[in-house]
Amino acid sequence: MAIPVNLALGLLFGVGLVVSGMSDPAKVLNFLDLAGTFDPSLAFVMGGAVLVAFVGFRLVLARDTPLRAPRFELPTRRDIDARLIVGPALFGIGWGLGGFCPGPAFTALGLGAPGTLVFVPAMLAGMWSARLLAERKG
Template structure:
């Protein structure tokens, strides 16, 4: 049952990426080009995502336990360290250079979009390197 729930949520996420234009690197790069061909439409996508996440987290965490799992896995750390600064900075640089982040890149790969054949292996290599560098760090808190 968990597989079917995850599949349905993944398909919903992919459709949302397609409808919002997030799987089109040109649209993403135009959003980042504030001095040129700025396209503000992705700001509305982000605002909608923040609103849904805000309400969703409030409703889900009020339940006490997840529907499709035995417990919530929440981060235990709340301090700011070099990893918290470097990780998002590298993510943002990659996003700005390639016009992709992981979810839209996988969606665009399925559509045969150019650029994904270089981006996906680089993304996987980066995830592997981050995992190697992060071994031994704090584990998630169980609620």
Template structure:
């Protein structure tokens, strides 16, 4: 049942991305271009998402546990550290250059646009490389403490 709900949630999310224009990198890049052909329509999409999340969180936090789990799975780390800042910077740079973030890129894949076909493999390579760097960093840190 959990897989079905996850699939349905992803389907609704993807449909929202397509309907809002977030799967079109040109629309996203026009939103980011404040001095050129600025398109403010995505600000309304983000505002709607913020309002929906605000209301949703207020409703969910009234529950003692999620519907499909025994407890809420919340992050425990609240530190702003180097990996967080570097990851956020890389995400923003990639979004600004390509006009995609991961969700809309996967949503746009069936359109087979050349930009998507370049962005997704590059994103996956970056994820793989980041995992390898993190593993090496952990090994070096572990070796330093021995």
């Protein structure tokens, strides 16, 4: 059951991205263009998602264990290090250049726009190099 359940959750997440407009780089770039053709729609995406997650996470975490794993695995770090500034800064620059973050880029993959077909492999290469570099540094 694990594979169909995860497929369904990916579909649900992706449908949310498409319905919200977040899968369209033009809409993301307009959201980020405060001084120009500003489209505030994406604030409503984040508002809706955080609202559901804020309530839902508390309901779920009232349980002792998740359904399919022995325990919840939540990030526990609270320190603010240089990587937490450098990583999001690079991410934000790339987001502002292409209008894609990782989730929307995957929803765009099957639509086959040339820009997407360049972006996704480059994104995976970037992720892979960051992961290998982080694991080497420990």
